[in-house]
Amino acid sequence: MLSQLRPALVLLILFTALTGLAYPLAISAVAQLAFSAKANGTLIERDGKIVGSELIGQNFVSDRYFHGRPSATVGPDPADATRMVDAPYNAANSAGSNLGPTSKKLLDRVNAAIEAEFAAGRIDIVAADAATTSASGLDPHISPQYALAQIGSVAKARGIDESRLRALIAAQTEQRLAGVIGEPRVNVLLLNIALDALK
Structure with a gap:
């Protein structure tokens, strides 16, 4: 033995x-x-303070900033820890919503996002990533179309000429890897940092 x-x-x-x-x-x-x-999370530092990561989206709510795509992450309910509630951009709980195409909750969320885009006066046609979440719920990128759609509201809130914002988006647009893999995209945090740097 x-x-x-x-x-x-x-x-x-x-x-x-x-x-x-x-x-x-x-x-x-x-x-x-x-x-x-x-290896350390691609953290972004500004004035000696960490403001975020290139890899994790943030919830920008002010009209002075470009907004990321909606997030479907959840977190514990502060009033009842046994329940989960919506907690956008909760990096501790990255996940998609797992709601199917016939889900009323999914349909309501997408319709609410579309109505919010129209109410903000962004454009007549809403970009897909303005109304739908990513698989992780933490996607830091948006399409150039969605970024361009937000120019009017950001320009109005900041008093900046729209042509300067178009040039800023063009400069911040990441192209396809090797010209064929993926889609053109804009990192929202990097775009907003560049926006704050405009004089």
């Missing part, structure tokens, strides 16, 4: 040390050396 138990325990300890300690530490060291910014 002991002759069978001893090798099993030795292998358990050995593989726990290798796969549970040595391998993760080695990968972390390589990541810190080769891709330090990405």
